[in-house]
Amino acid sequence: xxxxxxxxxxxxxxxxxxxxxxxxxxxxxxxxxxxxxxxxxxxxxxxxxxxxxxxxxxxxxxxxxxxxxxxxxxxxxxxxxxxxxxxxxxxxxxxxxxxxxxxxxxxxxxxxxxxxxxxxxxxxxxxxxxxxxxxxxxxxxxx
Numbered sequence: 001x002x003x004x005x006x007x008x009x010x011x012x013x014x015x016x017x018x019x020x021x022x023x024x025x026x027x028x029x030x031x032x033x034x035x036x037x038x039x040x041x042x043x044x045x046x047x048x049x050x051x052x053x054x055x056x057x058x059x060x061x062x063x064x065x066x067x068x069x070x071x072x073x074x075x076x077x078x079x080x081x082x083x084x085x086x087x088x089x090x091x092x093x094x095x096x097x098x099x100x101x102x103x104x105x106x107x108x109x110x111x112x113x114x115x116x117x118x119x120x121x122x123x124x125x126x127x128x129x130x131x132x133x134x135x136x137x138x139x140x141x142x143x
Contacts, residue, residue, distance in 0.1 A: 013083035022067050022081075025099040026052060027106075030133050034108055035072050037128050041121055046110045048072040053105045064105065105137045 031050060038048040049071050055064035065086060070079040108125060110118045130138050 013086045015081035015083055018067055018081045018083045018086065022052075022054065022099070025101065025104060026068065027104075027133070027136060030106065030129075030136055031070070033132060034125075034129055035077070037125060037132075038072065038108075038110070041110050041118075041125070042073055045113055046073075046118060046121065047113070049109050049111060051107045051109075053107070054099070055103050064103070102137060105139055107139050 034050070035048065038046070042048060050069070051066065052068040053064040053066050057064055063085070066082045066084070068079065068081055070077060072078075106129075108122075108129065110121050110125065112118060126138060
């Protein structure tokens, strides 16, 4: 079984802890294809953002785990593993295997250089992604 961390009470999680558990389960082909699909928007000055969460939204007190954030523009790709949503766990071990792909949610959204969302382009991009990857959980980012 995989454990995020075993019995490390009151200790913060590191990016490597989250990466080790989730990286093998992320559909990286999907991520690369979306980067390719977004090139026309990026050429127009937009920035592609990707957020990957794991788990169902049960309540404000129990949201899904936020595991990865990526930005992509002409400056390149910047990806960050997000251990913060795991830091409220105070007892271990945290058994996360097997990962249920249905609970892996990919959210893509475009912003301009001022950080404003572009809903029309988001809807168009989301439609293209869902058509190419009908078996993945793709959700339009909503504010």
